[in-house]
Amino acid sequence: MSSNEKRTQRGRCSDVRLSGFVDRVPVDEALSWIDAHAVKLPSESVRIQEAAGRVLATQIHATHDLPLVDCVRTDGYAVRSADTVGAGDYNPLSLIISELQSSLPSGAAASVVAGEPLLPGADAVLPFEAARAEGAILEVFGPVADGYGIERQGQQLRSGASLIEAGIVLRPQDLGLLASLRIKFADVVRRPRVRLVVAGPKLCAATEAPGDANGPMLEAMVTRDGATIEAMIAGANQRDAIAQAVSTPGADVVLVAGCTGTGVDDLAPLAIADAGDLAIHGLALRPGGSAGMGLVGGTPVILLPGDPLACWCAYELLAGRLIRKMAGLNPDLPFVARQLKVGRKIVSAIGLVDLCRVRLVNDTIEPIGSPESGGLASVVEADGFVIVSAPLEGYAPGDCVTVYGLHK
Amino acid sequence: MSSNEKRTQRGRCSDVRLSGFVDRVPVDEALSWIDAHAVKLPSESVRIQEAAGRVLATQIHATHDLPLVDCVRTDGYAVRSADTVGAGDYNPLSLIISELQSSLPSGAAASVVAGEPLLPGADAVLPFEAARAEGAILEVFGPVADGYGIERQGQQLRSGASLIEAGIVLRPQDLGLLASLRIKFADVVRRPRVRLVVAGPKLCAATEAPGDANGPMLEAMVTRDGATIEAMIAGANQRDAIAQAVSTPGADVVLVAGCTGTGVDDLAPLAIADAGDLAIHGLALRPGGSAGMGLVGGTPVILLPGDPLACWCAYELLAGRLIRKMAGLNPDLPFVARQLKVGRKIVSAIGLVDLCRVRLVNDTIEPIGSPESGGLASVVEADGFVIVSAPLEGYAPGDCVTVYGLHK
Numbered sequence: 001m002s003s004n005e006k007r008t009q010r011g012r013c014s015d016v017r018l019s020g021f022v023d024r025v026p027v028d029e030a031l032s033w034i035d036a037h038a039v040k041l042p043s044e045s046v047r048i049q050e051a052a053g054r055v056l057a058t059q060i061h062a063t064h065d066l067p068l069v070d071c072v073r074t075d076g077y078a079v080r081s082a083d084t085v086g087a088g089d090y091n092p093l094s095l096i097i098s099e100l101q102s103s104l105p106s107g108a109a110a111s112v113v114a115g116e117p118l119l120p121g122a123d124a125v126l127p128f129e130a131a132r133a134e135g136a137i138l139e140v141f142g143p144v145a146d147g148y149g150i151e152r153q154g155q156q157l158r159s160g161a162s163l164i165e166a167g168i169v170l171r172p173q174d175l176g177l178l179a180s181l182r183i184k185f186a187d188v189v190r191r192p193r194v195r196l197v198v199a200g201p202k203l204c205a206a207t208e209a210p211g212d213a214n215g216p217m218l219e220a221m222v223t224r225d226g227a228t229i230e231a232m233i234a235g236a237n238q239r240d241a242i243a244q245a246v247s248t249p250g251a252d253v254v255l256v257a258g259c260t261g262t263g264v265d266d267l268a269p270l271a272i273a274d275a276g277d278l279a280i281h282g283l284a285l286r287p288g289g290s291a292g293m294g295l296v297g298g299t300p301v302i303l304l305p306g307d308p309l310a311c312w313c314a315y316e317l318l319a320g321r322l323i324r325k326m327a328g329l330n331p332d333l334p335f336v337a338r339q340l341k342v343g344r345k346i347v348s349a350i351g352l353v354d355l356c357r358v359r360l361v362n363d364t365i366e367p368i369g370s371p372e373s374g375g376l377a378s379v380v381e382a383d384g385f386v387i388v389s390a391p392l393e394g395y396a397p398g399d400c401v402t403v404y405g406l407h408k
Numbered sequence: 409m410s411s412n413e414k415r416t417q418r419g420r421c422s423d424v425r426l427s428g429f430v431d432r433v434p435v436d437e438a439l440s441w442i443d444a445h446a447v448k449l450p451s452e453s454v455r456i457q458e459a460a461g462r463v464l465a466t467q468i469h470a471t472h473d474l475p476l477v478d479c480v481r482t483d484g485y486a487v488r489s490a491d492t493v494g495a496g497d498y499n500p501l502s503l504i505i506s507e508l509q510s511s512l513p514s515g516a517a518a519s520v521v522a523g524e525p526l527l528p529g530a531d532a533v534l535p536f537e538a539a540r541a542e543g544a545i546l547e548v549f550g551p552v553a554d555g556y557g558i559e560r561q562g563q564q565l566r567s568g569a570s571l572i573e574a575g576i577v578l579r580p581q582d583l584g585l586l587a588s589l590r591i592k593f594a595d596v597v598r599r600p601r602v603r604l605v606v607a608g609p610k611l612c613a614a615t616e617a618p619g620d621a622n623g624p625m626l627e628a629m630v631t632r633d634g635a636t637i638e639a640m641i642a643g644a645n646q647r648d649a650i651a652q653a654v655s656t657p658g659a660d661v662v663l664v665a666g667c668t669g670t671g672v673d674d675l676a677p678l679a680i681a682d683a684g685d686l687a688i689h690g691l692a693l694r695p696g697g698s699a700g701m702g703l704v705g706g707t708p709v710i711l712l713p714g715d716p717l718a719c720w721c722a723y724e725l726l727a728g729r730l731i732r733k734m735a736g737l738n739p740d741l742p743f744v745a746r747q748l749k750v751g752r753k754i755v756s757a758i759g760l761v762d763l764c765r766v767r768l769v770n771d772t773i774e775p776i777g778s779p780e781s782g783g784l785a786s787v788v789e790a791d792g793f794v795i796v797s798a799p800l801e802g803y804a805p806g807d808c809v810t811v812y813g814l815h816k
Contacts, residue, residue, distance in 0.1 A: 018519065020536035175624045176716050376581050
């Protein structure tokens with residue numbers, strides 16, 4: 001038996017309760033599993049009014065020219081530009097103001113407003129500021145060039161032009177342009193339906209236990225990542241209840257928070273193995289090392305630790321990537337990355353990917369929180385975080401590192 | 409009469425139809441009007457589950473210590489650390505596994521799980537990996553330090569500590585921390601209720617007119633800026649209909665899109681003057697020069713041009729700032745600003761603030777679209793925009809300018 005086979009049997013699928021994780025799976029391997037199981041969802045058609053923030057599934061081309069015909073661009077008087085040649089402040093020329101008709105005769109001007117089709121015969125629009133009406137006579141104080149104040153057919157957009165690429169997150173201006181073209185629906189990637197199973201409280205939990213942080217936090221993260229909550233199931237703490245909660249069809253992804261560790265009540269991994277296939281349990285990650293993943297009825301299930309800090313970390317590094325990929329979004333961490341200098345030593349454990357919360361002090365970073373302390377206070381306080389890869393034991397002052405911003 | 413008084417009477421309040429804007433108000437003056445009338449809204453209490461993305465109105469302090477008592481941090485065996493001194497791989501020490509009781513006797517160990525209160529008498533937790541149970545005997549393979557695997561009362565957070573500052577846009581981790589503290593509600597700034605009045609189509613509009621871009625676009629921008637749509641009123645194109653649409657109580661801000669120009673049907677400014685006070689109409693801004701603003705029954709009303717490009721521009725530069733300020737958000741443009749070099753000359757009109765759409769070419773910017781062409785195609789195509797201030801006639805190649813990114 002190769003050492004790799006051994007690890008598959010020991011580190012990933014065995015009952016770790018009361019014995020601990022013998023062998024932890026590298027984070028890269030977990031990310032590969034996620035990428036292999038993150039299938040972009042099919043598209044659905046939604047009304048333009050509901051498409052803001054959705055991911056366009058199919059490239060859109062212009063269905064016709066914009067404008068559709070030559071149009072007036074400026075409020076003013078439609079004229080023949082040749083009739084204005086020689087006009088000046090001291091030599092105003094007079095045109096006859098005509099009621100709108102089928103075409104503009106020579107020597108005439110007609111009051112027009114922006115957006116209307118250009119009157120045949122006219123080739124320019126004189127803004128109101130450049131002329132003065134006196135009864136039926138228009139005094140013109142300057143010449144106007146052919147085409148001035150006019151927008152030619154197709155000047156904004158040509159029929160057939162590529163308009164919006166697939167994969168774009170639709171912005172207000174995209175919706176406006178589609179509406180201008182009278183396009184009423186857009187093909188967008190369906191939102192992943194995520195089921196949240198909040199396992200626990202552990203059977204032995206004390207009454208002084210903190211409130212459930214993971215439900216509201218995960219709901220907000222899942223929504224941020226373009227998905228919807230298919231169901232929120234709380235209080236599943238028995239093996240069969242968890243197995244049933246993950247097996248019911250209807251979700252694209254199931255997140256189980258809690259009951260992933262090495263205590264006697266940590267039944268979530270066993271429940272996944274009962275219901276389907278537990279592929280990975282126990283990662284070389286801190287916080288978040290008791291995370292896991294598997295498939296139940298073909299649906300990816302991610303196990304997230306019950307401690308809120310570890311849960312946050314495992315969601316951001318693992319589950320969020322899965323959901324964003326399925327949603328057609330950029331799978332990278334949804335935080336702005338900056339290169340910053342380390343101001344105070346960052347200590348990490350060799351062999352583990354460490355997610356260190358940091359604060360900004362005079363444009364350098366300092367670690368906050370401790371690997372020995374859980375809870376979200378350090379994440380809330382942090383200006384960002386640094387990911388220290390497994391082979392490193394940390395960073396020294398002066399090192400330049402990538403910091404992901406947790407903007408407040 | 410001073411020239412300033414003259415302008416007040418002419419440029420801001422007069423009927424510009426069929427005559428044009430005689431005097432345009434500087435953009436800075438319009439922004440000052442907006443800042444003077446943007447009053448942050450009062451707070452409301454919402455459930456934590458609904459607070460993601462909301463602006464915290466009142467600073468939150470920790471209501472109690474986290475953890476509330478000394479707790480187990482690691483699944484394992486609670487022990488007295490002194491009992492493990494001298495243990496090693498070749499010299500395991502034996503402890504008696506005791507059922508949980510009121511306190512841990514000397515020479516004993518008790519199986520515990522993370523999160524539960526620490527058993528009196530115990531001062532450390534040995535992870536399962538560091539020991540082996542043989543019946544009622546626990547073999548210990550190494551010493552454990554006082555405090556290992558334990559989280560002391562208040563170690564995450566002290567009662568009374570400042571937790572989250574007012575003004576923060578609540579993130580998933582903030583909600584999680586509040587939930588940990590069993591805080592169920594948060595005081596957040598009420599969302600501005602924005603009424604959209606889509607004026608027009610103009611009475612004379614041709615059947616070939618493009619579809620209404622402004623309704624769906626503004627809805628998406630208003631929502632992006634933290635507000636809700638109080639009502640969407642379409643098709644108001646008579647003076648009294650617009651006046652009535654802006655006068656009905658119930659909105660914090662009214663946006664009127666369309667009918668702001670110099671054509672005979674451009675009745676929106678007159679309708680505002682009928683219903684309340686038209687403070688400004690006609691700006692030294694391109695696109696968007698026919699924008700305006702005023703108060704009706706104390707409620708700010710912003711006039712946005714009907715051309716979608718000009719509407720987009722006037723919303724982003726003027727209306728969006730008003731709404732973000734009322735919502736308690738950062739009032740600055742909601743786009744990432746970068747300094748970039750100009751690759752191809754950007755031409756602007758002296759005396760007007762010009763919003764020039766640009767594309768990125770080899771890390772330099774080039775202008776796209778034309779001041780003579782309306783519609784949203786150039787905004788959709790653009791990678792960003794540059795604001796050229798009124799005294800400048802543009803930028804030359806090599807100039808370094810601030811570019812606001814329109815990320816796709």
